[in-house]
Amino acid sequence: MFSAEMFANLFATQSIIALLIGVIGGTFIGALPGLTATMAVALLVPVTFGMEPTAALIMLSSVYVASVYGGAIPAILLHTPGSPASAATAMDGYALTQQGKGLHAVGAATVASVTGGLVGGVILLFLTPPLARLGLRFNAPEFFLIAILGLSVIGSLASDNPLKGITAGAFGLGIAMVGIDMIYGVPRFTYQITRLEAGIQLVPALIGLFSISQVMLLAETFGKKEEKERVPVDLSGSFWPPLPELIRNIPNLIRSTMVGTIVGIIPGPGADIGAWLAYNEAKRFSKNRDQFGKGAIEGIYASESGNNAAVAGAFIPLLALGIPGGAVTAVLLGGLTIQGLTPGHTLFTAHAAVTYAMLFSFMIASVLMGIVGWLVAKRLVKLASVPNVYLIPVITVLSVVGTFAINRSMFDVGVMAVFGFIGYFMRKTGFATAPIVLAIVLGPMAEGGFQRSLLMARGENLFTFFLGRPFSLPLVLLIALSLATPIFMSQMAKRRAAKAAAAAVKEDEETKG
Amino acid sequence: MEQKRRRINNDVFIGVGLMLVSGFFLWESMGLHPGAGRFPRVIFTLCLALSTLVTLFGVRKTLNPALTTKEDHALTFAGTKMPLVVFAMFVVYLLLINWIGFYIATCIFIPAFMFTFGARRIIPIVAITIAVNLFVYGVFERLLNVFLP
Numbered sequence: 176m177f178s179a180e181m182f183a184n185l186f187a188t189q190s191i192i193a194l195l196i197g198v199i200g201g202t203f204i205g206a207l208p209g210l211t212a213t214m215a216v217a218l219l220v221p222v223t224f225g226m227e228p229t230a231a232l233i234m235l236s237s238v239y240v241a242s243v244y245g246g247a248i249p250a251i252l253l254h255t256p257g258s259p260a261s262a263a264t265a266m267d268g269y270a271l272t273q274q275g276k277g278l279h280a281v282g283a284a285t286v287a288s289v290t291g292g293l294v295g296g297v298i299l300l301f302l303t304p305p306l307a308r309l310g311l312r313f314n315a316p317e318f319f320l321i322a323i324l325g326l327s328v329i330g331s332l333a334s335d336n337p338l339k340g341i342t343a344g345a346f347g348l349g350i351a352m353v354g355i356d357m358i359y360g361v362p363r364f365t366y367q368i369t370r371l372e373a374g375i376q377l378v379p380a381l382i383g384l385f386s387i388s389q390v391m392l393l394a395e396t397f398g399k400k401e402e403k404e405r406v407p408v409d410l411s412g413s414f415w416p417p418l419p420e421l422i423r424n425i426p427n428l429i430r431s432t433m434v435g436t437i438v439g440i441i442p443g444p445g446a447d448i449g450a451w452l453a454y455n456e457a458k459r460f461s462k463n464r465d466q467f468g469k470g471a472i473e474g475i476y477a478s479e480s481g482n483n484a485a486v487a488g489a490f491i492p493l494l495a496l497g498i499p500g501g502a503v504t505a506v507l508l509g510g511l512t513i514q515g516l517t518p519g520h521t522l523f524t525a526h527a528a529v530t531y532a533m534l535f536s537f538m539i540a541s542v543l544m545g546i547v548g549w550l551v552a553k554r555l556v557k558l559a560s561v562p563n564v565y566l567i568p569v570i571t572v573l574s575v576v577g578t579f580a581i582n583r584s585m586f587d588v589g590v591m592a593v594f595g596f597i598g599y600f601m602r603k604t605g606f607a608t609a610p611i612v613l614a615i616v617l618g619p620m621a622e623g624g625f626q627r628s629l630l631m632a633r634g635e636n637l638f639t640f641f642l643g644r645p646f647s648l649p650l651v652l653l654i655a656l657s658l659a660t661p662i663f664m665s666q667m668a669k670r671r672a673a674k675a676a677a678a679a680v681k682e683d684e685e686t687k688g
Numbered sequence: 689m690e691q692k693r694r695r696i697n698n699d700v701f702i703g704v705g706l707m708l709v710s711g712f713f714l715w716e717s718m719g720l721h722p723g724a725g726r727f728p729r730v731i732f733t734l735c736l737a738l739s740t741l742v743t744l745f746g747v748r749k750t751l752n753p754a755l756t757t758k759e760d761h762a763l764t765f766a767g768t769k770m771p772l773v774v775f776a777m778f779v780v781y782l783l784l785i786n787w788i789g790f791y792i793a794t795c796i797f798i799p800a801f802m803f804t805f806g807a808r809r810i811i812p813i814v815a816i817t818i819a820v821n822l823f824v825y826g827v828f829e830r831l832l833n834v835f836l837p
Contacts, residue, residue, distance in 0.1 A: 225832040336757075338745065342706065342738040348731045349713060356724035363720055363728060364713065387778070391771035397805045398770060565812060568801040569820055571778055572794055575785070576824050580834040588782060595778075599771060603763050604702055622727045 180528035184229040185535055193223075193230040194536055197237030198543045204238070205245020206555040207566070208255045212242040213502045213609070214385045218570075220378055220510045221577035228514040228526070232533040235510045237540035239503055240486050243446050244288040244544045247479055248555045251280045252410075260446035260485075263454040263478035270470035275411070278552070282414040283472050284479040285548045286421065287428060291480035292541025294432045295439070295487025300534045304523045306495035311520045315631055316641050319624025320650040322617045325498045327657040329610040336605045343601065344610035350375050351618025358626050370586045377509040377615055378581045379591035384608040385502075386574040387595025392602060393563045410553050416472075424476045427457050435481035439488020441660060445501040446482040446489075448664060453481025455671075487537065494518055494530065497620070502609035505616050512616075513581075697750045698763055703743025710735035777801055790836035791821055 184190060197219075204215040215238050223231035246257030251268030264284060271280040313321070329337075329344040353364045354374030365371040431453035438449035457477030458467045467474050492498040497518035499505040508518070516522060522530045578591040598608045632640040641647045714732035717725045749755045777797070784793035798817040807813055828834040 222827065222832070225834070338738070338741060342735070342742055345731060345735045345738050346706070346710075349710070349728070349735055352728045352731060356721070359721050359724040361721040361724040363724060364716065387775075390778075391774055394771045394774040394805075395767060397774075562807075564802055564805045564807045565816060567774065567805075568798045569816060571781070571801075572798065572820050572824070575782070576790075576828055576834075576836065579836065580828055580832065583834065585782075585786060585837060588785075592775075592779065592782060596775060599775075600763070603768070604698060605757070605760075625727060626723075 178528055178531075181531045181535075184227075184528050184532040187227070187229065189227050189230040190233050190532065190536065193226065193234035194237050194540060194543065197234040198241045198540050198547055201238035201241025202245035202248075202544055202547050202551070203555070205242035205257045206248050207561065208249055208257050210257075210566070210570075211385070211389065212239055212258055213506060214389055214570075215239075215242050216503055216506045216510070217378075217381045217385045218573055218577050220381075220506065220513065221580040223510060224513055224581060228516060229529045229532045231510065231514055232516075232529065233536040233540075235507055236490070236533060236537055237543075239507065240292055240483065240537065240540050241544040241547070243482050243486050244285070244292075244479070244548065245555070247284040247288065247475075248281055248548070248552055251284060251475070252277050253560075258446075260450050260482040261478075262447060263450040263481075264475055266468050267471050267474035270468070271472065271475075274470055276470070278410045278412050278414050279416065280472065280475055281548070281552045283416050283420075283475045285414075285545045285552075286416055287431070287476045287479035288483045288548075289541050289545040290428050291432050291435055291483030291485075292487060292544070293538050294429075294480075295436050295484035296534065296538035296541060298436050299487045299490050299537065300531075303491050303495045303534070306491065307518075307520045307523050310496050312646060314644075315624045315627035316644055317624075317646050317650060319621055319628055320641070320647060320654065321496055321498060322621035322624055324650060324654050324657060325617045326613060326621065327654050328498075328500060329607075329613060336607075339604075339606045340610050343606045343608070344614045347611035347614025348618045348621070350380070350611065351615045352622070357619065357623055370584070375590065375615065376581065376587055377512070377612070379578045379587040380594045380615055381506055381509065381612050382574050382578050383591040383594025383596075384598035384601075384611060385506075386570055387591065388598030388602055388608060390567050390570050390574075391595065391599040393567055396563055414549055414552070420472065424473060427460070427473055427476050428480050430456055430460070431477040431480040432484040435484030436488040438481070439485035439500065440491050441500070441657070446485040449485025449488070450478040450482035453477040453484075483541065490537070494522055499613060499616065502612065505609065505613045508616050509612075694750060695753075697746040697756065698760055699742055699746025700750060701746075703739050703741075703746050706739035707736060707743060710739050773804075774801075777804070785837055791825075794821055794824075 200219075201212075201215060204210050205212065216235055219235060219238055223234055226234070243258060243260050246259075246261035247264045247268070248257065250256040250261035250265035252272055254265055254269035254272075256262045256265045268277075268280045268284065271277060326344060326348075329340050351374070353371055355362050355365075355372050362372055434453045434456055435446075435449040438452055439446070454467075454474055454477045457473050458464055458471075461467065461471070461473050463471060463473070489500045489504050492500055493504045493508060495518065497508065499508045511518060516526055516529070574591065574595075575588055578588050579585065581587060601608055601611075628637070628640070642651070710732050714729065714736060717728035717732055719725075720728065749760065777800070781793060781797040784796065787793075795817055798820060799813050802813050802816075824836070828836065
């Protein structure tokens with residue numbers, strides 16, 4: 176773990192610059208409502224293409240962790256979550272801002288995010304290598320099941336409409352079939368277009384699906400009257416929370432970080448669910464339950480430590496087994512592949528110096544984002560109000576350059592444009608775009624595992640062949656758990672909504688009474 | 689007697705479109721090498737089945753409008769007009785890159801875009817255009833050796 180090469184990689188000039196750019200860029204992107212962490216990571220993948228693997232991974236992971244934190248600042252000060260992971264923070268955060276305690280709330284969110292990232296990072300550091308060692312015992316059937324486990328996340332990614340999400344994922348698998356077949360060497364669905372023989376490249380597809388479709392969604396606000404005038408925010412007082420408050424919230428922070436990390440490890444739910452569950456738990460344990468939603472500082476500590484810990488947790492199955500738990504980790508998997516790194520045991524043996532440097536940088540990034548937040552929080556409020564008319568052309572140009580940079584190909588840019596167009600209409604009609612990316616990433620793994628399993632089975636019934644292997648059954652159970660999670664989450668959300676509605680009715684009756 | 693016209697749910701059109709696409713690729717995969725075509729056949733059969741379900745749910749929503757969701761009404765010409773204009777500008781920008789090169793095309797695209805959609809302050813328009821070009825030149829051409837067309 177602690178080798179001279181690892182430290183040399185971690186403290187190389189390129190790695191430090193990558194870390195700084197990642198943290199600062201991630202915080203700013205996270206603070207801009209409408210720009211997502213997925214989009215930020217997708218746009219950065221091509222930039223990291225020519226970089227040293229350590230610096231590349233440091234930049235991608237630090238952008239992810241910082242963008243989740245950055246989303247909290249406009250959520251608290253403007254009631255506009257910069258990312259879905261900060262939605263829980265917005266409730267109490269904005270209530271505190273209205274009470275003139277906005278800066279205090281941002282400080283609490285900063286401390287919580289740093290704690291969540293730091294503790295989650297330590298768990299990531301110690302839990303991933305043994306899990307990756309387990310992967311050594313896997314063969315083709317297990318890799319097929321792991322790919323299916325990764326694909327089972329689709330239900331969670333498209334929890335609003337699982338049927339459409341699964342349909343998008345199935346078509347994504349179809350897209351992954353384009354190109355030369357890996358085992359038989361036969362071209363499939365290429366129609367004599369030489370450039371398609373290498374398949375549909377991941378980066379053009381994901382930049383199109385996440386960036387260009389987002390640009391088109393943002394464009395919907397053009398010509399509509401927007402509320403640009405914001406109520407002036409009172410940012411007086413101290414940024415850092417008082418010591419007694421911090422001590423009082425230590426159990427809350429520990430609990431929320433654990434909840435967040437566990438949620439992050441489970442493929443599917445992601446940082447936003449991590450934040451909500453941690454918030455719910457904090458409310459359940461709190462003596463001031465009535466204050467939640469009206470400006471409870473415990474709520475902010477819980478949701479922000481929960482979402483940042485979930486980010487760390489999401490890296491565990493990604494690095495150990497190659498299972499991306501969500502859209503951002505699917506993009507990160509693409510970033511790993513581009514650097515020639517394969518998730519699993521080799522990451523912690525042959526590439527240990529690179530991987531451990533990245534894991535340590537995760538914790539450094541968590542601390543650094545706290546410092547960045549402290550320095551720029553007040554200015555980020557202004558940034559969050561930048562009109563879309565200035566943002567859209569910049570994102571568009573960066574999408575073009577980023578796509579072109581991978582293969583120096585305008586054909587890829589055309590593919591990106593097509594995926595952008597399709598992605599926009601998918602999002603408008605309730606089809607999530609993340610399943611397509613997940614399927615493009617995991618499709619070849621699923622097919623390779625399936626084909627090799629058929630060869631290994633030598634005519635035996637595939638069902639008994641799969642279930643007769645020691646690691647297959649636990650993987651099948653995990654797939655079942657992953658499929659059941661969105662149903663459970665949806666039930667929980669319904670119960671929460673019903674409770675909120677009942678509380679609102681009761682409050683209304685009391686007011687009338 | 690005036691009869692209220694029933695509006696066909698968007699999912700019916702989408703589902704039928706997807707059925708045609710998956711049917712076409714399923715047919716195409718039948719002509720592939722037996723081994724290489726095995727997995728695509730499974731996948732496109734699955735696509736066909738799922739598209740059929742999307743269509744059937746669309747029919748159900750058409751017959752019972754109470755089942756419609758927000759997304760069923762999200763696709764309107766008025767709502768998608770601006771995004772389509774933006775996409776058209778994006779396509780013109782890509783054609784311009786092929787024709788006159790990246791930097792000149794970008795110097796035209798960014799101000800034209802901002803001006804078209806209501807930005808009138810010259811300083812931010814010029815500053816953003818210059819900053820983006822310098823950033824791309826510095827990061828991609830100088831640092832990453834990616835020479836743009």
